Amino acid sequence: DQQVKQNSPSLSVQEGRISILNCDYTNSMFDYFLWYKKYPAEGPTFLISISSIKDKNEDGRFTVFLNKSAKHLSLHIVPSQPGDSAVYFCAASNNRKLIWGLGTSLAVNP
Amino acid sequence: EAGVVQSPRYKIIEKKQPVAFWCNPISGHNTLYWYLQNLGQGPELLIRYENEEAVDDSQLPKDRFSAERLKGVDSTLKIQPAELGDSAVYLCASSFSGPNTEAFFGQGTRLTVV
Numbered sequence: 001d002q003q004v005k006q007n008s009p010s011l012s013v014q015e016g017r018i019s020i021l022n023c024d025y026t027n028s029m030f031d032y033f034l035w036y037k038k039y040p041a042e043g044p045t046f047l048i049s050i051s052s053i054k055d056k057n058e059d060g061r062f063t064v065f066l067n068k069s070a071k072h073l074s075l076h077i078v079p080s081q082p083g084d085s086a087v088y089f090c091a092a093s094n095n096r097k098l099i100w101g102l103g104t105s106l107a108v109n110p
Numbered sequence: 111e112a113g114v115v116q117s118p119r120y121k122i123i124e125k126k127q128p129v130a131f132w133c134n135p136i137s138g139h140n141t142l143y144w145y146l147q148n149l150g151q152g153p154e155l156l157i158r159y160e161n162e163e164a165v166d167d168s169q170l171p172k173d174r175f176s177a178e179r180l181k182g183v184d185s186t187l188k189i190q191p192a193e194l195g196d197s198a199v200y201l202c203a204s205s206f207s208g209p210n211t212e213a214f215f216g217q218g219t220r221l222t223v224v
Contacts (some may be wrong), residue, residue, distance in 0.1 A: 004152075027120060043114070043201050043215030044153065044214045083218060089152050097166065100152025 003027050004092050006101035015106050019077040022103050023090030028069065030092040030099075035064060038087045038103070047088075048075070071080045080108045112136070114216035116202050122222045128190035131219045135183065135204030142179055143213060144187050145201040153201055159185065160207060192223045 005024045013019045024101045031052040036044035046109075052059040052072065057064050063076045077084055085108045090101040115134040123129050135142050140161050156175065158166040161182035170177065174193070179185040190194055198201035199220050203213040 030213070035210060041217070041220075043203070043218050046212040046214065047209070057218055060197075087136075093210065096158070098155065098213070100154070102150065104153055 002101070003099045004090055004101040005102045006088075006090055008010075008104050009102070010105040010107070013080045013106065014040050015081045015082055015110050019075075019080045019084065019106055019108065021075040021077075021106065023073050023075075023101055024071060025073075025092050025099075027092070027094060027099075028045050028071065029094045030067075032093040033064070033066060034091045034093070034098070035062075035074050036089045036091060037084075039070055041071075042074060044089060077106075080106075082108050083110050114202055114204050116216035116219055118219055119158045119217060120220050120222075122224060123192055125194055125223050126191040128188065129192050129221060130186050130188045131200050131202075131221075133166055133185045133187070133202030133216060135185070135202070136214055138206070139204035139214075140182070141187050141205045141211075141213075142209040143201075143203040143205075144177060144185070145203065145215075147201055147218070156187070161215075189221075192221075194223050197221055197223045 030088045034049040035047040038044045066073045087105045089101040089103045091098045114172040125161040142159040147153045157170045159179045179188045199218040201218045203215040207210045
């Protein structure tokens with residue numbers, strides 16, 4: 001039973017446009033959410049996080065939105081760049097235990 | 111500042127053989143994690159250490175897997191004996207202690223059991 005779901009296995013976006021990656025979760029006890037980016041043959045790299053007491057967190061081109069009532073979060077990348085092409089993982093934390101989604105592979109086309 | 115260092119990067123062994131992975135976390139990080147990642151999946155926690163204490167090893171298959179973190183710094187993860195299904199990427203990560211802290215990952219060790 002997937003507690004953290006990333007329903008889109010892949011996403012293709014044109015350079016300069018917005019990329020929106022979605023994540024849904026089922027456990028209302030999750031209190032911290034993170035996005036990681038992963039290139040092939042490398043470990044995941046932390047991108048951005050959000051606490052459950054907030055609904056938005058922004059860092060440069062990356063913004064994470066949290067809708068607690070819908071148990072949904074999204075990562076927006078604006079503008080998208082070819083170097084953003086990677087697999088993006090959503091992860092949710094409850095009492096220091098991280099539960100990961102399956103990832104969404106983003107391709108940003110020049 | 112050096113990141114999380116893992117070795118080896120790649121390992122190919124025959125089934126039933128033992129194998130060990132090594133991890134050196136970021137200096138100052140008290141929390142150390144070992145994850146397993148299969149192709150097309152997210153990382154799955156095997157064990158979490160706070161200093162030298164294993165505080166969450168509920169997902170570690172203890173019949174064949176073992177881990178240690180002597181002196182609360184470096185850590186090793188061992189599989190003995192390895193099975194075909196153990197082929198995966200083994201990731202080590204570290205973080206500061208406390209809630210809501212992000213973990214930093216090493217490059218992983220890709221294990222192939224033949």
